[in-house]
Amino acid sequence: MEKIDLSSLTLESLTEAVQAFGLPSFRGGQIYRWLARGVSSFDEMSDLSKDLREKLNQTCTLATVEQAACSRSSDGTKKYLFRLADGNHVETVLMRYEHGNSVCISSQVGCNMGCRFCASTLKGRVRNLTAGEMLAQITYINRTDPVSHVVVMGVGEPLDNYDNLVTFIRNLTSPKGFGMSQRHISVSTCGLVPKIDRLAAENLQITLSVSLHAPDNETRNLLMPINRTYPVEELLAACDRYLAATGRRISYEYIMINGVNDTPDHARLLARRLKGKLAHVNLIPMNHVDERDFQPSTPDRIRRFSSLLSEQGINVTCRRKLGKDIDASCGQLRARFEREHKN
Numbered sequence: 001m002e003k004i005d006l007s008s009l010t011l012e013s014l015t016e017a018v019q020a021f022g023l024p025s026f027r028g029g030q031i032y033r034w035l036a037r038g039v040s041s042f043d044e045m046s047d048l049s050k051d052l053r054e055k056l057n058q059t060c061t062l063a064t065v066e067q068a069a070c071s072r073s074s075d076g077t078k079k080y081l082f083r084l085a086d087g088n089h090v091e092t093v094l095m096r097y098e099h100g101n102s103v104c105i106s107s108q109v110g111c112n113m114g115c116r117f118c119a120s121t122l123k124g125r126v127r128n129l130t131a132g133e134m135l136a137q138i139t140y141i142n143r144t145d146p147v148s149h150v151v152v153m154g155v156g157e158p159l160d161n162y163d164n165l166v167t168f169i170r171n172l173t174s175p176k177g178f179g180m181s182q183r184h185i186s187v188s189t190c191g192l193v194p195k196i197d198r199l200a201a202e203n204l205q206i207t208l209s210v211s212l213h214a215p216d217n218e219t220r221n222l223l224m225p226i227n228r229t230y231p232v233e234e235l236l237a238a239c240d241r242y243l244a245a246t247g248r249r250i251s252y253e254y255i256m257i258n259g260v261n262d263t264p265d266h267a268r269l270l271a272r273r274l275k276g277k278l279a280h281v282n283l284i285p286m287n288h289v290d291e292r293d294f295q296p297s298t299p300d301r302i303r304r305f306s307s308l309l310s311e312q313g314i315n316v317t318c319r320r321k322l323g324k325d326i327d328a329s330c331g332q333l334r335a336r337f338e339r340e341h342k343n
């Protein structure tokens, strides 16, 4: 019989599962609290009897991550490479800000979206992460560095793993679980329009980050294959619906690629598209990826682009680069690890 992964269930389903074993429902709440504290086995759940722990070991599992590597940057950023139970690896990054520690988690092993500048998608998607595996990346780090914010911006397209993502967010934010504020969570997407609409209806106060990277279909088609399915106009309309449903300002991510999406014309069109919307544009100097042929924009071009946006009243910031010295961006650590450990 296949074991049930208790760490990937909501509190309600977890409670039903323990009741089905003939246990009282409060056991569900006890196990749920332990999972939020990042235990890696039932044996650590010290308020359960030995008999019960034995029974759980025989019938159930819980997701764990094991540290395969960790690099530290001089700015305090830490990048973890975690091994999952089936031997796959994911990357997770801890960043330190004045407002607290923020963890960037992965949502899939690999990615199917095929963005042309991205290292995570080079070999496609291997599998989705479970809700428990997403939470475990946070609870592992939380044992040494208290985590107050989470961004789902690591490897993978979170909205391509929709149900597990939403269960994970509910468990992360449940006052009976980890108890993180919904407002401290950002989910980043390349723009899966029907899933943005579903997310808008979940009644969550999380921030939606949209990887826009170009204001026109010609440029965006070149960079992101998903744009052929959901072009810029449809994506921006879905973002307007998300804002109307949740009241949450949309954050638009824009990586700066030299000579490709960073001209004054791109800036002016972007400003026209976003004018009057409750929006924030985050300019990100592209990280060079060996396997890809794009180059990062020069600082001058980034400054020019940024001023053209602010002149038009667009709220714009330029992302500070953390963890530069440790391959801290998407997919790079996993790719390097796999190169070094192949055979």
Ligand code: SAH
Binding pocket: 113, 115, 117, 118, 119, 152, 153, 154, 155, 156, 157, 158, 188, 189, 190, 191, 209, 210, 211, 253, 255, 284, 285, 286, 287, 288, 289, 329, 330
């Ligand atoms: N699939 C989701 C989340 C993961 S990617 C998404 O597309 O938003 C997280 C962010 O990193 C995205 O904005 C993505 O476009 C960006 N990114 C990918 N490769 C990059 C690179 N080489 N340099 C800078 N940012 C990159």
